Amino acid sequence: MTLASSSDRAISVGILLCAAVGWATILATSASLGEVAYAAPLVVIISGLAGIALLHAMQGRGYATACLLAFVVLALNLNFRQREIGVTGLDFQSGLKFATWLALIAIALARWRQIAFLIREPILGLAFAYGCVSLASSAWSIVPAYTGASAIGIFAYIALSCIAIIDLGANNALRVMVWTLAVYLLVGVVAGVVAPEAAWLPPSVEENVYRLQGLAGHPNVFGQQIGVFITLAIIARRLRCLQRLTYLAFLTLGFMALLATGSRTTLIAVAIAWSFIAVRERGYGAPLTFAMLGGVAILLLVSAVVGMADVGSLLQGLSRTGTTSEIFTLTGRTEVWDLVWRFFLQKPLLGWGFNGTEGLLSNNVSASFVGSAVNAHNMFLQSLLSIGILGSLPGFGSIALLIARFFLSPDPARDQFAVFMLIVGLGEVEIFASPVLLTLAVFFFLARDASGGSARRLASSDNAGKTLVIAPEGAHP
Numbered sequence: 001m002t003l004a005s006s007s008d009r010a011i012s013v014g015i016l017l018c019a020a021v022g023w024a025t026i027l028a029t030s031a032s033l034g035e036v037a038y039a040a041p042l043v044v045i046i047s048g049l050a051g052i053a054l055l056h057a058m059q060g061r062g063y064a065t066a067c068l069l070a071f072v073v074l075a076l077n078l079n080f081r082q083r084e085i086g087v088t089g090l091d092f093q094s095g096l097k098f099a100t101w102l103a104l105i106a107i108a109l110a111r112w113r114q115i116a117f118l119i120r121e122p123i124l125g126l127a128f129a130y131g132c133v134s135l136a137s138s139a140w141s142i143v144p145a146y147t148g149a150s151a152i153g154i155f156a157y158i159a160l161s162c163i164a165i166i167d168l169g170a171n172n173a174l175r176v177m178v179w180t181l182a183v184y185l186l187v188g189v190v191a192g193v194v195a196p197e198a199a200w201l202p203p204s205v206e207e208n209v210y211r212l213q214g215l216a217g218h219p220n221v222f223g224q225q226i227g228v229f230i231t232l233a234i235i236a237r238r239l240r241c242l243q244r245l246t247y248l249a250f251l252t253l254g255f256m257a258l259l260a261t262g263s264r265t266t267l268i269a270v271a272i273a274w275s276f277i278a279v280r281e282r283g284y285g286a287p288l289t290f291a292m293l294g295g296v297a298i299l300l301l302v303s304a305v306v307g308m309a310d311v312g313s314l315l316q317g318l319s320r321t322g323t324t325s326e327i328f329t330l331t332g333r334t335e336v337w338d339l340v341w342r343f344f345l346q347k348p349l350l351g352w353g354f355n356g357t358e359g360l361l362s363n364n365v366s367a368s369f370v371g372s373a374v375n376a377h378n379m380f381l382q383s384l385l386s387i388g389i390l391g392s393l394p395g396f397g398s399i400a401l402l403i404a405r406f407f408l409s410p411d412p413a414r415d416q417f418a419v420f421m422l423i424v425g426l427g428e429v430e431i432f433a434s435p436v437l438l439t440l441a442v443f444f445f446l447a448r449d450a451s452g453g454s455a456r457r458l459a460s461s462d463n464a465g466k467t468l469v470i471a472p473e474g475a476h477p
Contacts, residue, residue, distance in 0.1 A: 050103075053067055053068060054068075054103055054106070054107065057107050057163065057167075058106075058107050058110040058111065060111070060114075060166070060167050061167070062167050062168055062172075065163055065164055065167040065168055066167075066168060066172075066173075066176050068104075068107075068160070068163075069160065069164050069168075069173065069176050069177065069180075070176055070180040071100070072100060072104075072160060072440065073176075073177055073180040073181060073184070073437065073440070074180050074183065074184050075096070075100075076096070076097050076100060077184060077216065077225060077436075077437055078093075078184075078215050078216075079093065079215065079216055079217030079218075079221070080093065080215070080217075097153075098149055098152070100156070101149075101152050101153050101155075101156035102152070102156075104156040104157075104159045104160050104163075105152065105155055105156055105159060107159065107163060108155070108156075108159030108162070108163070111163065111166075114162075114166055115159065115162045115163070115166075118162045118165070118166075118447055118450045118451060119158070119162070119450075121449075121450035122401060123398055123401045123402070123405075123446050123449055123450055124158070124162075124398075124443075124446045124447055124449075124450040126394045126395070126397045126398035126401070127154075127158060127394070127395070127398045127443060127446055128155075128158055129394035130154065130391075130392075130394040130395040130398065131151055131154035131155050131158065133354075133387055133391040133394060134147070134150070134151035134154060134354035134355075134386075134387060134391070135147075135148060135151035135152070135155075135354075137151075137350065137351065137353045137354045137356075137386070137387050137391060138151065138353065138354070140350065140352075140353055141352065141353020141354065141356040142352060142353055142356045142357070142359065142360060143353065143356045143359070144353070144356075146355065146356055147353045147354045147355055147356040150354055150355040150356075150433070150434045150435070151354055151355075153434065153435035153439075154435055154439070156435070157435050157439055157440045157443050158443050158447070160440065160443075161440065161443040161444040161446070161447040162447045164176075164444065164447075165444075165447045165448055165451050166451075170448045170451070171236075171239055171241050173444065174232065174235065174236050174239070174241055174444075175236065175241050175242075177232055177441070177444070178229070178232050178233050178236050178241070178242065178250070181225070181228070181229040181232065182229065182233075182250055182253070184225070184229075185214070185225075185226060185229055185253060185254065185257055186253070187214070187215060188212070188213075188214020188215050188216065188222060188257070189212075189214065189253070189257055191214055191215055192212050192214065192260070198215075199212065199213060199214055199215065200212055200213065201213045201218070201219050209262060211260070211261055211262040212257060212260035212261045212262075213261070214257075219261040219262055219263060220261070220263050220265075220266075220428075221436075222257075222261050222263075223258055223261035223262070223263025223266045223267075224263065224266050224424060224428065224430075224437075224438060225437050226254055226257050226258045226261065226263075226266070227258065227263070227266035227267070227269060227270045227420065227424065228420075228437055228438055228441050229250070229254055230250075230251065230254040230255065230258065230270050231270055231273060231274070231416060231417055231420045232417075232441065233247060233250045233251060233254065234251075234274055234416065235412075235413045235416055235417065238412060238413065239413060258270070265423070265424060265426075265427045265428070266424060268423065269419075269420050269423035269424045270420060272419065272420075272423055273416050273417070273419035273420035273423065274416065276416070276419050277412050277415055277416040277419070280410070280412075280415075281412060333377045333378070333427060335365070336361070336365065336376060336377050337376065337377070337378060337381060339361060339364060339365055340361065340376040340378075340381045340382075340384075340385050341381070343357070343360065343361075343364075343385055344381070344384050344385050344388075347388060348384075348388055348389055349388045349389055349390050350387060350388040350390060350391055351384065351385055351386045351387040351388035351391060351392075352385060352386060353386060353387075354386045354387050354391075355386060355433045355434050356386065357375070357376075357382075357385055357386060358374045358375065361374065361375065361376070362374055375429045375433055376429055377427055377428060377429065378425070378426060378427065378428075378429065379425035379426075379428065379429050379430055379431060379432045379433075380392075380396075380425070380432075382429035382432045382433055383395055383396070383432040386432065386433075392432075395431075395432060398446070399422075402414070402418045402446075403418070405449070406418065406419075411449070413445070413448075414445045414448065414449055417441065417442070417445050418445070421438065421442055424438065
């Protein structure tokens with residue numbers, strides 16, 4: 001046993017002993033609290049275990065990093081409350097998320113030499129620069145504290161992605177995310193059976209269908225999380241990280257739940273991203289292009305023959321509200337986009353502050369708008385509104401590199417998720433707003449791509465002192 005390992009074990013035992021003493025002290029001095037006194041000290045024990053996990057994550061222990069990644073993917077996506085529009089203060093859920101983000105940044109600071117090798121790669125460095133601009137925008141934001149907290153989340157998820165790549169290897173980190181999301185999805189589906197009043201969104205005045213929201217707080221949020229899960233599962237199977245039967249079970253569960261959420265944008269994004277990469281890998285690009293053009297021609301011919309009225313009836317059947325306006329306005333998004341563009345023109349260079357425009361939009365949207373105008377419902381417009389043209393350059397540059405590498409250095413895993421993200425981003429804000437699951441997954445693929453660039457650069461370097469240790473793909477955490 002080395003001196004370092006003995007010291008680590010001593011620290012871990014000390015943390016647990018302090019937690020036990022604290023629990024005993026609370027029990028001995030809180031008789032008036034009744035049974036609550038026996039449950040409340042569990043927070044001390046949990047804090048002690050969390051402290052040990054963070055300590056080991058700082059030291060690069062694979063199991064600790066895997067636990068941390070699973071915790072972020074599972075716990076931070078649960079939503080047990082409906083926040084009022086414009087209310088940006090801390091509650092238990094946002095407090096837990098913010099505390100986790102700070103812990104991730106602390107780990108990153110302790111291991112900054114390793115992480116710096118990945119961040120210096122352009123595709124991830126630009127994302128890091130976007131986080132710096134977002135944090136700086138708290139100086140002129142309408143809600144500076146909320147803007148600063150959201151920007152910290154960007155750094156936290158970049159840090160977690162880098163740590164996971166370094167400690168676990170890309171394939172093992174992918175396994176952790178897929179299996180954790182499978183558990184999260186299963187819990188949401190089970191909740192739909194045992195607690196339907198909480199897990200299903202009842203029909204509204206505009207929409208006449210029940211929609212599954214699981215424990216995510218909204219069907220669209222749950223649908224997007226499921227879309228991330230399905231896309232990651234497909235990628236994991238392609239990389240031989242999932243057995244066939246497991247993969248088929250995950251796809252069956254995922255698509256059934258996704259259909260129950262009624263999230264059409266996510267369903268389309270999953271299908272297009274999957275099909276696009278499959279076609280490219282099999283060399284069917286040209287035939288597919290002709291087939292799509294032929295399909296458009298046939299659709300126009302049918303419209304001319306049967307009349308637009310019948311086409312309108314078909315579109316009504318595709319809408320949840322039974323109106324064609326839902327399709328033509330993208331469920332009201334075009335109205336929000338017009339409002340966002342007008343506010344953007346007022347501050348085109350630096351914007352209104354990262355993720356700080358919720359109150360601005362919701363207070364100025366037309367009274368006839370029936371949706372939720374909490375953001376721009378488009379990631380590019382959201383970024384322009386938040387931090388303007390100058391601030392958006394790093395983020396847009398990172399996406400431009402993704403698109404360029406799609407053609408110049410194809411990678412099916414990265415490219416499939418990039419296509420999924422871009423399509424979802426046409427109707428949602430995700431990676432350019434408060435960090436969520438999709439943000440973490442995008443940064444994971446950026447870090448994965450950056451690790452390949454770092455490995456190639458270091459392999460050709462004559463400086464033997466610069467080493468980056470990344471877990472082999474076959475290793476287990």
